[in-house]
Each structure stands twice: as structure tokens, then as C-alpha cells.
Amino acid sequence: MFTKESIISTNLKIVPQNQEYIVGKNENYIILDDEGVEILKYLNGEYSIGEIENELLGEEEVDLIDFVETLYSLDLIDNIDGKNVENIKSKKKTITKFDKFLASFFFNKICVMLYILLLIITPTFCIVHKVYPNYKSIMITDYSGLNILIFLLVSWLLLFIHEMGHYLASIKLDIKTSFSISTRYFWVVIEANLNELWQVESSKRYVPFLGGIFFDITMLFTALLLKVYVLDYKLLDLLIFILAYRMIWQFLVFLRTDIYYLFLTFTNQTSLNTDAKSYLKSLLFNTKGDFSKIVRLYSIFIIIGFILSIVLFLGFQLPSLLVILKNAYYQLINNNIGTVQHIDGIITFMVIIVDLTLWIIGFMNKKRSNSNENNRIETY
Helix, strand or coil: CCCCCCEEECCCEEEEECCEEEEEECCEEEEECHHHHHHHHHCEEEEEHHHHHHHHCCCCCCCHHHHHHHHHHCCCCCEECCEECCCHHHCCCCCCHHHHHHHHHHCCHHHHHHHHHHHHHHHHHHHHHCCCCCHHHHCCCCCHHHHHHHHHHHHHHHHHHHHHHHHHHHHCCCCCCCEEEEEECCEEEEEECCHHHHHCCHHHCHHHHHHHHHHHHHHHHHHHHHHHHHCCCHHHHHHHHHHHHHHHHCCCHHHCCHHHHHHHHHCCCCCHHHHHHHHHHHHHCCCCCCCCHHHHHHHHHHHHHHHHHHHHHHHHHHHHHHHHHHHHHHHHHHCCCCCHHHHHHHHHHHHHHHHHHHHHHHHHHHHHHCCCCCCECCCC
16 A cells, blocks of 8 residues: 555654653554654655655664554554545544533542542441442342343443543543443453543543542442441442442453553553563563563562452352353243243343343454554553
8 A cells, every 4th residue: 555655644642651652643552662753753744655764764774664554554644645544533522511511520629539538438438337248139139030130230330330430531631532342351341442541641641540430439438328327228239249349350450450550650651461461471481581570560460360350250250150040941941931930031041142242242342452452552
């Protein structure tokens, strides 16, 4: 597509990050060194690729066509030979006045301070009042199919509210996020695309990355207050269990959770997860590599988190699923068609099929988004 005569123009934001630079626009960002940034200065619509290689870069050996093709694949080129590159993704997303109002309401300085205070108070409140999450809270009714349906509906509603926290916190910085279904090993997740946060200085990224946790802790504390002082309903127990489980899940940083991105920002890293995995591979295959202390330390959390995730899956999720499937199977073969028990068994299998379908969709989305991982920052 590109030749030595091609004239390329880009208009990218460049943010210094340690000894490298985060470069990009909209939702697409890559990591470049000094040489890469220097080349970008020449991709201004005035010089052809051949002129840049022969005259401006001098004796430096750079495969500029390959570099330009990489930029093009990431939608980071504006003009080719004077013609605009039409790309729907590159169009600026509009932010409504209502969105801005909600963002200002939920993420002003006072609210952010209250959220942080709740992060401290809530665990203490649980200990003092001896209110702890229990997986038995899932059993709201006597029907397993109805229970799993309620559990998934409530889970997805809470997940939507969590992602709205990220969305509104980003709106406060005039950044509008998009959503997609993805996976984290065994878990289906909805992701708010926060990649545009890399264009702002690191000190401004913390609140958007914490936006979902802020909403979670607010809902959790509210549910605890209602349970202790007002109502002792099973639905509140379910809310407490799901929200507490998700708060713990955030500490599985190897899954690139919200807390991982906080750590990434705090340490001024751009690919901590990837670097730590490379370090572990070097230990496994006895190869040499230059890794920082932060990377070596973080690799320990990857090992612990991975083991914990396996324990959670094999010790809780898989056994629970097998029991539910077994009960549903017997409900179908031991009861007449049309009875409540028979319908409950059908509901169980339908809900599981829907959840499995969502996992497959999420897996395919993740696989598609990882198709151009080279030199990209670790996307949210």
C-alpha cells in the first residue's frame, strides 16, 4: 500500500513516560523511543517516505514503510498523499451536557474524598457488625434456575454501574469511553475502554481508574447499612456477596484489574504485566534478560494471583456449576413437562448457555483487540 513516494501526515499526541513516549490519539496508543518520535516529526505531509529515509535520517537503518504500516493498522495516520484517511473510530465522540452534569455531580472533589473515606470505613464496619459475605447468599429461593437467573441479572446490573463509574470519571476529563464484552480467563467482563487516559498526565488518571471501585464501595456500604439498621433481606445478602467478591477480585492484578492500572500509573510503567511474564519465562527457560526491581517484585503477585484464581475457580465456581447442572438435569428427567420444577431446570440450562455465549463473544473480542499488540501499551 505504501511506497517510497508516499507522503504521510500524522497529528498525534506525545506524552513522555520515563525513558519512552506514549504516542497516539483517541483509543489507540503505542510506545516509542526517541528515534520513533523523531521520525514522527518528519511525517508532517511535507516529505515522502523515501526522502525521510535518504535525506533526513541519514545513515540510520530504519524500515520506514513497515513503521508507517504499523501506524496505519492502528488508525494513527491522518493523510496519505494529501487524501484524508476516513476512519469512523477517529471521529471525536460527542459528550452531552447531561453526561457532564452527572460527571461533575459524582466526581467533584467532595465526592471523591467521601469515596476514599468509604474505602476505609467499610471493612471496619463489616468487622464491627460481623457482617461477612457468604456464597450461600446466592440461594434466595428454593429453585436453582431462578436463583442463578437472579444472580446473573443482579451481577450484570452491578457490573454496568461499576463501568458507569469509569465512564463518568472519564467524562470529567472530557474523555468519552466505549464499552465492550471481554474475558479475564474464566470470567466474562464488560470493559470501559479507557485508553484515551494515556494522553493526560499521570496524576489525572487515578480517579477514572478508581471510578468503578468508588461506585462499588458506595453500593456495598449502602447495602451494609440497610442490612444492619433497616432490612435483613436475602437480596441484600446477595448484593453484599457479589460486591465484596468483586472488591477482592480487583486484587488479582495479573488479570489487569483496576488496581493493576493504578499500580501501573504509580510506578510510571507502560507494560508491567507483559514485562513480568517475560521475566517469569526467563526464569523458567534459564535465559538472560534485563528486568527492573519493580518487574521482579510484580512477578510474585502474578504467581500468587494466578494460584488464587485457580483456587477460586476449582474450589467455588466449578463445583457450584456442577451441582446446579446436576440438579437441573434431575429436574428435567424426574418431573413432567410444564411443572414448576421442569421449567426451573430449563431456565437453568438457558441461563448457562447465555453466559457461555457471552464468554465466547468476550473471548473473540479480546483476541481481536490483541491482534496488534507489538509496541502497544497495555490497554484497559
